[in-house]
Amino acid sequence: MGNINAIITGVAGYVPDYVLNNEELSRMVDTNDEWIVTRTGIKERRLLTEEGLGTSYMARKAAKLLMKKTGADPDSIDALLVATTTPDYIHPSTASIVLGKLGLKNAFAFDFAAACCGFMYALDVACNMIQSGRHKRIIVIGADKMSAITDYQDRATCPLFGDGAGAVMVEATEEENIGLIDSFHRTDGKGLPFLHVKAGGSVCPSSHYSVDHRMHYTYQEGRFVFRYAVTAMGDDCEELLKRNNLTIDDIDHIIPHQANLRIIEAVAKRIGAPMEKVLVNIQHYGNTSAACMPLVLWDFEKDLKKGDKIIFTGFGAGFVNGASYLKWAYDGASAATVK
Known part of the structure; x- marks a missing residue:
């Protein structure tokens, strides 16, 4: 075996x-x-x-x-x-x-x-x-x-x-x-003040006060999150490439978290990746959080070929971030026709 x-x-x-x-x-x-x-x-x-x-x-x-x-x-x-x-x-x-x-x-x-x-x-x-x-x-x-x-x-x-x-x-x-060949994932742990939902958990249970003050919705300090996300995702991709003796020219597709097109473009620029390699569908779906990356795979399955080298990279509340490197296992063109 x-x-x-x-x-x-x-x-x-x-x-x-x-x-x-x-x-x-x-x-x-x-x-x-x-x-x-x-x-x-x-x-x-x-x-x-x-x-x-x-x-x-x-x-x-x-x-x-x-x-x-x-x-x-x-x-x-x-x-x-x-x-x-x-x-x-x-x-x-x-x-x-x-x-x-x-x-x-x-x-x-x-x-x-x-x-x-x-x-x-x-x-x-x-x-x-x-x-x-x-x-x-x-x-x-x-x-x-x-x-x-x-x-x-x-x-x-x-x-x-x-x-x-x-x-x-x-x-x-x-x-x-x-x-899956390799992953480089990190959690900062300092992101709470900048991206969170204030109420509904054990620290601040639901109450008339929390509902009246609209505390059950996502709060974000956008500019800070933007800068942190670009730096973290870019650094994670570069570390993953280095660990696996790769350059960006070796990579066929990059699948970033679909948070904001400007973040995606900035990450691509930071790692020297042409946008032609970056798979993007944010224009149609917005940020669907954990659903973003698999929805990109779903939309672009027809373009994926066996052996394609793919990097996933993401960033989220926590702060959590990271990148994964895998080689695709099948030709997606025929499978993508099944809906």
């Missing part, structure tokens, strides 16, 4: 039908299309507006399509991980709800909270679970209903966020030089 590595064997996604474009948003808050596009690159975002539906609904939709595309037997799934910062409930886990809806009988499930780096971190954990030899097939989902924690009276933050879910199948392989 050779060395076991972990590969992505399929990808799927789901975004809600309702499109909130900049024109409509400008009727809700003092903003306009030019202001939003100039500062963020976002033209529209998808919102889950149906009453009684949360993150698990979108995660389940993405996972069902994933299982259809890969033809995976539900009984063969060993684990299901959901990266989210907007769980359906404090407890139980959103992952347990998704597992139940999918009818997985032989899997265990848990949520993974690492804000906008959630999917990248969860993918790393799943790959290590595979490499241990104890698991063979794991579903990793990044899903967030950011509209649930977005203040649509705050012109600085409400244009940024959207809802969605993306899912990947992670499986074991003995094929050499393929799959």
